[in-house]
Amino acid sequence: MENKPTTITIQNFTTESGAFYATINLSYHLFGPALHTAPIVLVNHALTGNSQVVGLKGWWNVLIGENRTIDTNKYTILAFNVPGNGFDDTIIENYLDFTARDVARLFIEGIKVLQITQLFAIIGGSVGGGIAWEIAALAPQITKHLIPIATDWKSTDWLIANCFLQEQILNNSAKPIEDARIHAMLCYRTPESFKAKFDRTSNDELAIFNIESWLNHHGKKLQKRFQLSAYKLMNQLLKTIDISRNRESFLTVAAQIEADIHIIGINSDLFFTVNENKETYETLKKHKENVTFQEIDSIHGHDAFLIEYKQLDNLLKGVF
Incomplete structure (x- = not known):
């Protein structure tokens, strides 16, 4: 499982800020059954993470793997590296060229190249969850389940x-x-x-x-x-999460997302506060039926999504 990631080359990409890249390398890992033989779960890594989700050095292997909550006997796991995250050879020096939405666009391109028409779920914690929100906003029919954990649809002040x-x-x-x-x-x-x-x-x-x-x-x-x-x-990327930017409003965008949205907050998170999560849920609930809010109870703050795996296991059982 400690294999090197596979690389897709995305051509002629222009970022939101107008920066043009003739080529961008997008690398990824696959775990579990071969692509197109089982439901596909896209896992988005957080700030210091990468596509090595499962295995010896897997950063989320308490949650994902054989006979785990997200069982690699049943689900194909797809994980992209954010281009420039340092895991492959791609380096992006002009970091101000990119926003979370640009990365979401690149991931969608990658999904198209892999000829995936529908994902079972997109799951991500922290900035990875923010990118998940951005993907769902750009492609409202792309996934059955959207699971943003310890994150939100926007970066607060x-x-x-x-x-x-x-x-x-x-x-x-x-x-x-x-x-x-x-x-x-x-x-x-x-x-x-x-x-x-x-x-x-x-x-x-x-x-x-x-x-x-x-x-x-x-x-x-x-x-x-x-x-x-x-x-x-x-x-x-963490600073630029905002599915409402240059669009009508959060509600207009989010109401179009067809997926069941499972918001998971952490009651002690200092970064993405649980009150913001609740507000997101309350706003959405008035206009969309298939949205839930659940809470991890922990003293450990934002990092609890990597620590409290038993609680996470219980909260996600219903989906997987």
Whole structure:
């Protein structure tokens, strides 16, 4: 399963901002039954993720795999790499050229090339869920189920502010990836999560608090495996989620999505707050019958979609 991704070449692509790319490499992984022999689930990765969803290094293998909630005996898993995410050889230096919607357009192109006419589900957490919203808005008939987790159809002012700070760190710091990651971890977790984990304990050897040692560790770990250009691009995508941009309104766009929409929020998420999720649900519910809202109960904040897999398992059982 640790095979290299396969690459599709997308030609003559113009981004929303008007930047022209003669070719863009779009790479992907497939897991489970061969394409077109089983229902297909598109999985969108989050900021530091990639198409290696399943297997030894699979970042979501507690949820997806043989005899898991999304069973690779029953479903074909398709996962694209966001071009420029650093997993393949594609590097995008001009990260400001791209928005989340551009990536959604590229994924739709990839789906066409693979001759897929209908997906069973699109699932994604965080920025991956935002891209899922964008795909469904661009192609309202593409999937039976839309499952956005720990995300929303738009980036709020709070999220944009945090992405702005991330960008400042990435462009100005002497240790950009490490420092940006340390700040990001504060948004991915919560005060309660840190208290439960560290409770003000110290590392006597290093003469620092354990929380500091943990943050340093996460910074260094990401620095070893992630490219600066990839971080800048993914942060830019997180900032630009908005299915209503240059369109009538959120409702006009979302009401056209034919899929059953299963919104899953996290009650302690500091990034995509549960109140925004509820508001999205309440607005949609008045105009669309097949929409649900469910909540993960966790002290761990935004990252709970990667931690609380038993709850996620229960919430998704009905769909899969």
